Amino acid sequence: MEVVVTSECSGQLWNTCIWEPLTGTTLRTFKGGISGSQSLNIVGGDYLLSSLKDKPIIQVWALNRQDQITTKMIMPGIIQVLVMSPCNNFCVGALSEQLLVWQVSTGKLVASLRRHYQNVSDVKFTADSSRFISAGAEGLVLLWSLDTVLHTKECEPDSIWSDHSLPVTGLHVTKSLIQPLVFSVSLDQTCKIRDLNTGKTLFNIQFNGPLRSVVVDHSEESCYVGSHEGKIYRLDLLDPPRSVEQMVDESASRKMFVGHEKAVTCLSVSTGGCHLLSGSDDGSARVWDIASGQCVRILAHRGPLTNAFFAPRYKHLETDKFHPRIIINTFEKKRHDGQLLSAENELNAQVLISCPPLMESLDSSQGAEALSLSGSNASGGHQVSDQVTQNEMGRLKLINRQLYAFAVDKIFNEDAAITTKKRK
Missing domain, CATH: 1.20.5 (Single alpha-helices involved in coiled-coils or other helix-helix interfaces)
Structure with missing residues (x-):
């Protein structure tokens, strides 16, 4: 069973809400500020972590305590993007064009990266947490090795892709460990698909309007692209085009989900691949049945959506007892010279051991x-x-x-x- 996690810009009722996807029932709400776009994370099924849209603060809630903020972290500036690694050991935040990397267990700021020239718009980790990709408003997509970032003082990205001519608005990395693919969409009306290992552009798909979001289902059979006009396009990855360049034909209505009136900024696919979740600037989140293309539930909000995604129904959503597996320490605002993860200095990292x-x-x-x-x-x-x-x-x-x-x-x-x- 899965739940839907959403946040919106008004902040009138709550910061974050957890819904039952098919009935629209509210399961839990978390109050306190407004979460920024691409900045809401569930950490190990124990905590809810987000950065505020208009304040230099990162907030942490325990999943079993609604309406109670567990921790507030003061940052040197507003964090536009915040993402956790799948292993829950590291967190990457975007402060304007700068990338900050924290070690979660100690709160140490282990890296500060400056390679973008304008604001970072999105960050995504690979499934094995070994690399992460960042995209910026200048059109660059950068590939970083986490090992190199942690052990090198002056770090450069492993790959730089600069073939987008306008700001990149969305990223997605497939979960394959053998041949992961990177999907990027931009206001230049293109969706580019790249091989992460070789950096080669496999497909360049042209649309009729600016694009805002992208997601791929877990079986990697279909790709869903959200447009600025409110349309959601479906691309069949099992029947790819013969050429690298392709123009999307809007006449095939069965490959489109129509219902939103404004830009689709958030997309997520359920684990079973049966439902698609979309969040829009029109103040609604919609749950779609993928097979029929019909909207089965509308989750009304009072402002544009900033985050919307499917999440497992963690045990802390069902009980008042709290037994966290992960410790989150307050993130540092400044990085101390010489504090790099190395054999000589391990940052006094807390090693959490399950004691027999x-x-x-x-x-x-x-x-x-x-x-x-x-x-x-x-x-x-x-x-x-x-x-x-x-x-x-x-x-x-x-x-x-x-x-x-x-x-x-x-x-x-x-x-x-x-x-x-x-x-x-």
């Missing part, structure tokens, strides 16, 4: 000190961590020797018993 029962014999004070490592106590943090690690390794070695001795004794005793029986 054998760990219960640890002294409670040592355990508390081990979990309190952060940048603020870096002078003594390594000493405490080393001491705890040595003690734990010694204890595990002792347990390993005892297990080995027990196994040897058991094997020899069984052999002796078998030999005795044979003699009798």
Whole structure:
């Protein structure tokens, strides 16, 4: 089962709302400001994370506590785009033309990238979290390696695609790990499909109007493109054109979803591939049946949609008990010189371990000190961590020797018993 997560510009009723997609029932609301476009994220099924549209603030809600803001983070400027990596370890935010990369568990600002010349419009991660793509209003699409970003002080993108002539308004990266594809749409009325590994442009699809959003279903059979006029086009990826250049024929009405009166800014496909979700500047989110092309539910809002996507029905939406698997520390506003993820300096990163029962014999004070490592106590943090690690390794070695001795004794005793029986 899935739910629909939306946010809109008015902020009169709430910041974010979670809906039942087919009935239109409101499941949960989260108040406090207005979330910016492409800045709403669910972190590990535990938290809701978003940056405000008109204030330099990032807000965090626990999914089981509606109307209660858990954390507010003050930023050096308004974050236009905010995206979490699929592994939930890193977060990328766009501050004008600058890209900021944070480590979620520590809040450390591990990288600051300046390669765009105008405001960043969208950022997307690959499925394995190893790379991310950024697009800007100047028409550039940049490919970044996360490993290079973390270990290089002056980092350059792995690839630069500059074949869009107007601002890029939407990105999508397929989840394939073998041959991921990058879809980008722009106000120049084109949708370009590229091979992420080679950087080669596979298709350049021309439309009759400016484009605002793009998404591909999970089976990678169809691509959906939202236009500035409110139309949603469907492209069949199983029957691609023979040439790189293609013009979309609007006469094929079965390949269009018509109903929105203004630009379609958000698109999402359900996991099962049966429903399409669209959010528009006309103040409505629509759930479409893909097979028939009919709108099955309209979710009314009081302002233009800024975010709309399908999400799993996480357990924290059904219970008041909160047992998070992820820790989010306050994001830093400035990056300290020399603090790069490397073998010599690991930023005192918090390593979250699921402790087995054998760990219960640890002294409670040592355990508390081990979990309190952060940048603020870096002078003594390594000493405490080393001491705890040595003690734990010694204890595990002792347990390993005892297990080995027990196994040897058991094997020899069984052999002796078998030999005795044979003699009798």
